[in-house]
Amino acid sequence: MEERRPILQMRHIHKQFPGVKALSDVQFRLFPGEVHALMGENGAGKSTLIKVLTGVYSIDRGEVELEQKRIVIQGPQDAQAAGISTVYQEVNLCPNLSVAENIFIGREPMRFGRIQWKKLNAAAAKLLEERMHLKIDVTQPLHVYPIAIQQLVAIARALNISAKVLILDEPTSSLDRGEVRQLFDVMNKLKSEGLAILFVTHFLNQVYEISDRITILRGGEFVGEYAASALPRIELVSKMIGKELKLLEELPKQPAAAEKKESGILMEAKSLGKRGAIEPFDLSIRQGEIVGLAGLLGSGRTEAARLLFGADAPDQGSLVIGRGGSAQTPRRAIDNGIAFCSEDRKGEGIIDDLTIRENIVLALQASQGWFRSISRKRQTEIAGQFIEALNINPPNPDQLIKNLSGGNQQKVLLARWLLTDPKLLILDEPTRGIDIGAKAEIQKLVMSLSQKGVSVLFISSELEEVLRVSDRIVVLRDRRKVKELQGDEMSEQSVMKAIAGGGEG
Amino acid sequence: MKHHLFWPVTLLALLLLFNLLYDPSFFSIKIRDGRLYGSLIDILNFGAPLMLVAIGMTLVIATKGIDLSVGSIVAITGAMACMTISKGTDQNSLGLVAMAVIMALGLSLLLGLWNGFLVAGIGIQPIIATLILMVAGRGIAQLITNGQIITLNSGNYKYIGAGDLFRLPFSIFIVAVVFGAAVLLTRRTAIGMFIESVGNKPVASRLAGIRAKSVMIAAYLFCGLCAGIAGLILSSNVSSADGNNAGLWYELDAILAVVIGGTSLNGGRFYLAGTVIGALIIQTLTTTIYVINVSPEITLVVKAFVVLVVCLIQSESFRQAIVSRWKTRRYPAEKETTRHA
Numbered sequence: 001m002e003e004r005r006p007i008l009q010m011r012h013i014h015k016q017f018p019g020v021k022a023l024s025d026v027q028f029r030l031f032p033g034e035v036h037a038l039m040g041e042n043g044a045g046k047s048t049l050i051k052v053l054t055g056v057y058s059i060d061r062g063e064v065e066l067e068q069k070r071i072v073i074q075g076p077q078d079a080q081a082a083g084i085s086t087v088y089q090e091v092n093l094c095p096n097l098s099v100a101e102n103i104f105i106g107r108e109p110m111r112f113g114r115i116q117w118k119k120l121n122a123a124a125a126k127l128l129e130e131r132m133h134l135k136i137d138v139t140q141p142l143h144v145y146p147i148a149i150q151q152l153v154a155i156a157r158a159l160n161i162s163a164k165v166l167i168l169d170e171p172t173s174s175l176d177r178g179e180v181r182q183l184f185d186v187m188n189k190l191k192s193e194g195l196a197i198l199f200v201t202h203f204l205n206q207v208y209e210i211s212d213r214i215t216i217l218r219g220g221e222f223v224g225e226y227a228a229s230a231l232p233r234i235e236l237v238s239k240m241i242g243k244e245l246k247l248l249e250e251l252p253k254q255p256a257a258a259e260k261k262e263s264g265i266l267m268e269a270k271s272l273g274k275r276g277a278i279e280p281f282d283l284s285i286r287q288g289e290i291v292g293l294a295g296l297l298g299s300g301r302t303e304a305a306r307l308l309f310g311a312d313a314p315d316q317g318s319l320v321i322g323r324g325g326s327a328q329t330p331r332r333a334i335d336n337g338i339a340f341c342s343e344d345r346k347g348e349g350i351i352d353d354l355t356i357r358e359n360i361v362l363a364l365q366a367s368q369g370w371f372r373s374i375s376r377k378r379q380t381e382i383a384g385q386f387i388e389a390l391n392i393n394p395p396n397p398d399q400l401i402k403n404l405s406g407g408n409q410q411k412v413l414l415a416r417w418l419l420t421d422p423k424l425l426i427l428d429e430p431t432r433g434i435d436i437g438a439k440a441e442i443q444k445l446v447m448s449l450s451q452k453g454v455s456v457l458f459i460s461s462e463l464e465e466v467l468r469v470s471d472r473i474v475v476l477r478d479r480r481k482v483k484e485l486q487g488d489e490m491s492e493q494s495v496m497k498a499i500a501g502g503g504e505g
Numbered sequence: 506m507k508h509h510l511f512w513p514v515t516l517l518a519l520l521l522l523f524n525l526l527y528d529p530s531f532f533s534i535k536i537r538d539g540r541l542y543g544s545l546i547d548i549l550n551f552g553a554p555l556m557l558v559a560i561g562m563t564l565v566i567a568t569k570g571i572d573l574s575v576g577s578i579v580a581i582t583g584a585m586a587c588m589t590i591s592k593g594t595d596q597n598s599l600g601l602v603a604m605a606v607i608m609a610l611g612l613s614l615l616l617g618l619w620n621g622f623l624v625a626g627i628g629i630q631p632i633i634a635t636l637i638l639m640v641a642g643r644g645i646a647q648l649i650t651n652g653q654i655i656t657l658n659s660g661n662y663k664y665i666g667a668g669d670l671f672r673l674p675f676s677i678f679i680v681a682v683v684f685g686a687a688v689l690l691t692r693r694t695a696i697g698m699f700i701e702s703v704g705n706k707p708v709a710s711r712l713a714g715i716r717a718k719s720v721m722i723a724a725y726l727f728c729g730l731c732a733g734i735a736g737l738i739l740s741s742n743v744s745s746a747d748g749n750n751a752g753l754w755y756e757l758d759a760i761l762a763v764v765i766g767g768t769s770l771n772g773g774r775f776y777l778a779g780t781v782i783g784a785l786i787i788q789t790l791t792t793t794i795y796v797i798n799v800s801p802e803i804t805l806v807v808k809a810f811v812v813l814v815v816c817l818i819q820s821e822s823f824r825q826a827i828v829s830r831w832k833t834r835r836y837p838a839e840k841e842t843t844r845h846a
Contacts (some may be wrong), residue, residue, distance in 0.1 A: 371694050
C-alpha cells in the first residue's frame with residue numbers, strides 16, 4: 001500500500017463566479033518528481049484552478065491537501081509559505097528593479113538593517129548560472145532584457161523560494177525553440193530532484209515532450225487523469241474539445257498563389273530600417289497576398305511590423321503604400337488601409353475599461369474623427385454582427401472586455417480591425433495563448449480575407465501555422481531579413497534551415 | 506451592481522438629513538425682493554464655481570492627468586476681467602463687460618493650452634506640468650493687477666456672479682449650461698470614448714489610431730475654460746479681483762469632488778453627474794460647518810474628518826471589510842462551518 005503518495009491533492013473543488021461556474025467538482029493530484037500537464041481549452045478552468053492553488057481565489061467548497069495535511073490557502077502568502085510557487089504567463093516581476101533585486105525581493109540578505117548588495121548580486125548571478133544556465137548582468141534593470149529572459153528570471157525567483165510545488169502557467173508561450181529547450185532542461189533537473197511541477201501550455205508537442213501525466217478539464221469540470229504515454233494525441237485533443245475533432249483538418253492549401261502574382265503591389269518597403277531594432281530590409285506585398293514572417297523570438301519580426309505600421313519611426317529607407325501613401329504614424333497607416341494587431345494583447349490591444357462594443361468600434365471611430373460619431377444603435381448592431389461572425393463569447397456587446405478570455409479578446413481585436421476594412425492586415429502572433437478551436441477559426445478567417453483581396457502579414461512563432469496560411473514566407477534572423485521563400489521552396493525544413501542559418505553568416 | 510451614482514447621492518442625502526435634524530429651517534426657502542433665498546439656494550450659488558472647476562477637472566483626470574493650476578487660473582481670469590473693466594471710462598457699458606469676459610476666457614483657454622502643451626506636447630508628468638502654472642499663476646495675477654486688489658462698480662459685470670434669473674441665481678444657469686455642454690460634447694460625440702480610451706490605455710489607443718495628444722490637449726483646454734468661467738463668477742460676485750486669494754485651494758476641492766463622484770484617479774471611465782454631486786457634497790459640508798457654529802480655527806479639521814469618512818464609505822473594499830467583521834462578530838460559528846462544508 002505504501003507506494004508513492006501525492007504531495008498535493010485537491011478534491012471536489014467548487015468555485016463560482018457571478019453567473020459562471022468556473023470549477024465544479026474538480027480533482028487534481030500531483031506527485032513529487034513528476035511533471036503534470038493541466039490541459040483544457042480557454043475557459044476550461046485551468047487558470048481558475050491555478051489561482052485557487054496560489055491563493056488568488058478562495059474556493060467555495062472542496063479540500064486541498066499538501067503532504068497529507070489539509071491546508072486552507074487564503075492568500076498568495078499562504079501558498080508561498082506552504083511551498084507552492086508560481087510563474088505566470090505574463091511575467092509578474094518589477095521591470096524597473098534589477099534582475100538581482102527581482103529574484104530576492106523581500107528576502108534580501110541584510111546586515112545591520114542594510115542590504116548587502118554585493119552578496120545579493122553574487123547570489124543572484126550564481127543562481128541564474130547554475131540553475132538556469134543563464135549568464136547575464138544581474139545589476140541591470142529587468143526591462144532591458146527580452147521577455148524570454150525575464151521569464152527565466154521569474155522561474156529562478158520561484159525556485160529560490162524553497163518550493164515543493166512549482167506551477168508554470170504557459171511559461172513557453174513567449175520563448176523560442178532554444179529557450180524552450182533550456183527551460184525543459186531545467187525542468188528535468190528539478191524533476192529529478194523531486195520537485196513536483198504543474199505545467200500548463202497550449203503546445204501539444206511540449207506536453208508530450210516533458211510531461212509524465214495529464215489532467216484534462218473541460219468547461220470547469222474534471223474529464224480525467226491519464227499517463228501521458230497512454231494517451232494518444234488525437235484522443236487528448238478530442239477530450240479537450242469534447243467532440244470528434246474536425247477543426248484542425250488540413251485546411252486547403254492556398255491555390256491562388258499564382259494568380260496573386262499578377263495582382264498589383266500594395267505596399268513596398270525599400271531598405272527600411274531602424275537602428276537597434278531591425279536592419280534595413282526590402283519587402284513588397286501584393287494585393288490579396290498572405291506573407292508569413294518567420295524567425296525566432298527577438299529576430300526582429302515585431303520590430304519590422306511596427307515600422308510598417310508607423311508605430312515606430314524608421315531612421316532610414318522608404319515605405320510606399322498604394323500610390324504614394326505613407327505610414328509615419330499609426331493614424332496615417334490606418335488612413336492608408338493598414339491594420340496592426342499587436343502581439344501584446346493586454347498592453348497594446350484591448351482597452352480594459354471599455355465594453356466589447358466600444359472596443360470593436362474604436363478604430364473606425366478614430367478614423368471618423370471626434371464629431372462624426374457612430375450612434376449607439378449602430379454600434380450595438382456592428383458589435384452584434386461580429387460577435388456572431390467570430391463567435392465571441394459571452395455574446396453580450398456591453399460586457400467589459402477585461403472579463404473575456406484571451407481568445408475572445410483576440411477576436412474582439414480582430415473585429416476592431418476588420419471593421420476598418422483594411423487593405424493590409426498585420427497580425428503579430430494572433431494565435432498565441434489561445435485554444436485550438438479559436439486558432440483554427442482565426443487561420444480560416446485569414447485565408448478567407450485573402451480571397452477577398454485583403455493582404456495579410458502573418459507573424460507567428462508556430463512554423464506549422466505560418467506554412468499553412470502563407471503564400472510567401474520571409475525569414476528573419478538576428479534582426480535581419482535573411483531569406484524569402486515561395487511556392488515549392490516553402491517547407492518546414494527550408495524555413496527552419498533559413499532560421500537556423502547554417503553556412504552563411 | 507449598484508448604479509454609480511448610488512453612493513454620492515446617498516452621502517449627499519445624509520448630509521442634508523443631518524442639517525434637517527439639526528435645524529429644520531435649513532430647508533426653508535423664502536422670496537425676498539423677487540428672489541429666492543435659503544440655505545439650499547446658497548449651496549447651489551456658492552457651489553457654482555467649484556462645480557464648474559470640477560467638471561473640467563473630471564475630463565483631465567479621465568485622461569490619466571491632473572490639473573493643479575485651476576485655482577491660479579481662477580485668479581488670473583478674475584484679475585484680467587476686472588483689470589479690463591477698471592480701465593474703461595464707463596464701467597457699466599455692456600460692450601466693455603463683454604470684451605472683458607471674452608478676453609478673460611480667451612486667456613483661460615490659452616492657459617489650458619499651455620498645460621496641454623506641457624503634458625501632451627513635451628511629455629511632462631501632469632502633476633509637475635500643472636504645478637508650474639499653479640505656482641506662477643498667482644504671480645501672473647498680481648502682475649495683471651499691479652499687486653492691487655481691484656474693486657469695480659459695474660452692475661452688468663456683477664450680474665454674472667450675483668444676478669438672478671427666474672428668481673434663481675444666474676450662476677446656477679451657467680453651471681447648467683456648461684454641464685449640459687460637457688455631457689453633449691463627451692457623450693454625443695466620440696470624444697468621451699476617446700478620453701476614456703486614452704486615459705485607460707494610452708499606448709493601445711495610439712495604435713488604434715486615436716490622436717492621443719489632441720485628446721489630452723482638448724481636455725486641458727476645456728478644464729482651463731471651466732476654471733476661467735469660475736474665475737469670472739467669483740470675481741463678479743464680490744466685484745473685485747484678489748490675485749492672492751481668489752480660487753485658493755480650489756484644485757484640491759475639485760479633485761476631491763471628482764473622486765467622490767466615482768471617477769478614478771487612474772483615468773478611464775468618468776462620471777460628470779457624479780462630479781457635480783461630489784462638488785455639492787463638499788459645498789454642503791462647508792455650509793453645514795458654518796451653520797452648526799464650529800469655531801473657525803478648527804473648521805478645516807472637521808471638514809477633513811468628514812471627507813475621510815465619505816471616502817471610506819465610498820470604498821467598496823472598506824465596506825466589505827466592515828460587513829464581514831460585523832457578520833463574524835455576530836455569528837462566529839457560521840464562517841467556520843461554511844469553510845469546512
